[in-house]
Amino acid sequence: MxxxxxxxxxxxxxxxxxxxxxxxxxxxxxxxxxxxxxxxxxxxxxxxxxxxxxxxxxxxxxxxxxxxxxxxxxxxxxxxxxxxxxxxxxxxxxxxxxxxxxxxxxxxxxxxxxxxxxxxxxxxxxxxxxxxxxxxxxxxxxxxxxxxxxxxxxxxxxxxxxxxxxxxxxxxxxxxxxxxxxxxxxxxxxxxxxxxxxxxxxxxxxxxxxxxxxxxxxxxxxxxxxxxxxxxxxxxxxxxxxxQGISNRRVMDIMISLHQTDKLERDLAIISFDSTITEAAKQLIRQNVDKLAVVRNEETIGIITKEEVLYFVAGMRREEGSSC
Ligand SMILES: Nc1ncnc2c1ncn2[C@@H]1O[C@H](COP(=O)(O)OP(=O)(O)O)[C@@H](O)[C@H]1O
Ligand SMILES: [Mg+2]
The missing domain is CATH 3.40.50.300 (P-loop containing nucleotide triphosphate hydrolases)
Incomplete structure (x- = not known):
């Protein structure tokens, strides 16, 4: 012992x-x-x-x-x-x-x-x-x-x-x-x-x-x-x-689902449902927006927010940067 x-x-x-x-x-x-x-x-x-x-x-x-x-x-x-x-x-x-x-x-x-x-x-x-x-x-x-x-x-x-x-x-x-x-x-x-x-x-x-x-x-x-x-x-x-595994996470995993009755704000920038969260982060920055519409087969199926993405990207940095 x-x-x-x-x-x-x-x-x-x-x-x-x-x-x-x-x-x-x-x-x-x-x-x-x-x-x-x-x-x-x-x-x-x-x-x-x-x-x-x-x-x-x-x-x-x-x-x-x-x-x-x-x-x-x-x-x-x-x-x-x-x-x-x-x-x-x-x-x-x-x-x-x-x-x-x-x-x-x-x-x-x-x-x-x-x-x-x-x-x-x-x-x-x-x-x-x-x-x-x-x-x-x-x-x-x-x-x-x-x-x-x-x-x-x-x-x-x-x-x-x-x-x-x-x-x-x-x-x-x-x-x-x-x-x-x-x-x-x-x-x-x-x-x-x-x-x-x-x-x-x-x-x-x-x-x-x-x-x-x-x-x-x-x-x-x-x-x-x-x-x-x-x-x-x-x-x-x-x-x-x-x-864990955040680098491979897709926007689908963290989006807020839309119901058919939900009203969508107009003119939201879009991102495909199978994009990674990293790609979403880049889009948000490039377009300087707070939200993206998640689309699948030209239909909007959800919303992804900057807040949510930042949270995940910060987590990812911690994971990849840890060298202890
Ligand atoms: N030889 C050293 N001289 C001064 N500070 C040290 C030395 N080795 C480690 N430290 C410091 O002691 C703390 C603990 O280090 P360490 O035991 O290596 O942490 P961990 O393995 O949990 O990452 C850290 O703040 C580190 O910078
Ligand atoms: Mg160590």
């Missing part, structure tokens, strides 16, 4: 990134840290493997205060997966995966069979992939290797900082499913940082919602959806879920 007791972090430039947090991460569970960019997720995670030292409070792993622990030794027992993988380009996939086992002094036979086993676990044929170099793999394949590399030396704890966020949506979904299946077999203690609420809801046993260096709520996905602790959590869940 990982336990944070009243932990704070103030960086040398004065930034108070973490303001007195308490978290208990149970053994064998996958716990997601989620919150807006800059809320302190990465800082929290890096304090577990001592890439960052707290300025106050204590962190315990299985009851042992990590302050006194040797960091190299500590990190060998903690797998770490980051967004842009960090596979070593001049090493083959086999060499990459077996790196920590070799540092730990495993015999050749043992680490070789471990590499085969791990590659199979994520659907990469060992004979095909072992001898390849990272750049000879797709992004999704590289990230699978990144994940199994973190598992190679069988660390009891694995830290994953937005490991799938640079992937295309299909690979991301696949890797989420694979991680979920994998976790059913390996039961590791996994700390998973994400800014994607759907991802957290899908894979986590527990979710820690953070804001501005503090914790707003710790709950299971079900509890979180049912009982958001406050307005912030409520809005965060809501916004994020509304934002």
């Amino acid at each position: 990982i336990k944070f007791v009243n932990v704070s972090k103030k960086f040398s430039d004065g930034t108070e990134a973490i303001k007195g947090i308490d978290i208990e991460i149970p053994e064998g569970k996958l716990v997601a840290l989620i919150g807006p960019s800059g809320c302190g997720k990465t800082t929290t995670m890096k304090m577990i493997n001592k890439l960052i030292t707290p300025t106050a409070g204590k962190i315990f792993i299985n009851g042992e205060d990590i302050t006194a622990k040797n960091e190299v030794e500590l990190r060998r027992n903690i797998g770490y997966v980051i967004q842009r993988i960090g596979l070593l380009p001049h090493m083959t996939i086999e060499e990459n995966i077996s790196l920590v086992p070799r540092l730990k002094g495993w015999k050749k036979e043992k680490y070789q069979s471990r590499v085969n086993e791990l590659l199979e676990l994520v659907g990469l044929e060992p004979d095909v992939f072992k001898t390849r170099y990272p750049l000879e793999l797709s992004g999704g394949q590289q990230q699978r290797v990144g994940v199994v590399r973190a598992l190679a030396a069988e660390p009891p704890i694995i830290l994953m900082d937005e490991p799938f966020s640079a992937l295309d949506p299909i690979s991301r979904e696949q890797l989420q499913d694979e991680l979920k299946d994998l976790q059913k077999k390996i039961h590791k203690t996994i700390v998973f940082v994400t800014h994607d609420m759907d991802e957290a809801l899908k894979i986590a046993d527990e979710i820690v919602v953070m804001r501005d260096g503090k914790i707003e709520q710790i709950a299971t996905p079900d509890e979180l959806l049912r009982n958001p602790a406050n307005e912030f959590v409520h809005t965060f869940i809501g916004e994020d879920r509304i934002n």
Whole structure:
């Protein structure tokens, strides 16, 4: 179990990134840290493997205060997966995966069979992939290797900082499913940082919602959806879920439907029902109007307003701009 007791972090430039947090991460569970960019997720995670030292409070792993622990030794027992993988380009996939086992002094036979086993676990044929170099793999394949590399030396704890966020949506979904299946077999203690609420809801046993260096709520996905602790959590869940897939949303999805009896203002600029919301935004700006008539087969079927569009476009920007 990982336990944070009243932990704070103030960086040398004065930034108070973490303001007195308490978290208990149970053994064998996958716990997601989620919150807006800059809320302190990465800082929290890096304090577990001592890439960052707290300025106050204590962190315990299985009851042992990590302050006194040797960091190299500590990190060998903690797998770490980051967004842009960090596979070593001049090493083959086999060499990459077996790196920590070799540092730990495993015999050749043992680490070789471990590499085969791990590659199979994520659907990469060992004979095909072992001898390849990272750049000879797709992004999704590289990230699978990144994940199994973190598992190679069988660390009891694995830290994953937005490991799938640079992937295309299909690979991301696949890797989420694979991680979920994998976790059913390996039961590791996994700390998973994400800014994607759907991802957290899908894979986590527990979710820690953070804001501005503090914790707003710790709950299971079900509890979180049912009982958001406050307005912030409520809005965060809501916004994020509304934002999902916004780039592909069509004006049909947000238009106000017209009934045959409704009177339509004359001379409204028009937009086709199958246009995207982004296109609607461009029309509104180009024509400098507040409303557009939504047409289908030359018939007006609804109205779309600037207010509605701005709301969605703002959401979209947040989604595409978030890089935490
Ligand atoms: N090395 C650093 N020095 C100063 N400020 C930092 C440093 N690292 C992170 N911060 C600041 O601490 C806050 C939390 O950052 P971070 O933990 O990376 O957030 P998140 O991962 O949630 O996006 C941010 O305001 C960030 O700018
Ligand atoms: Mg981060």
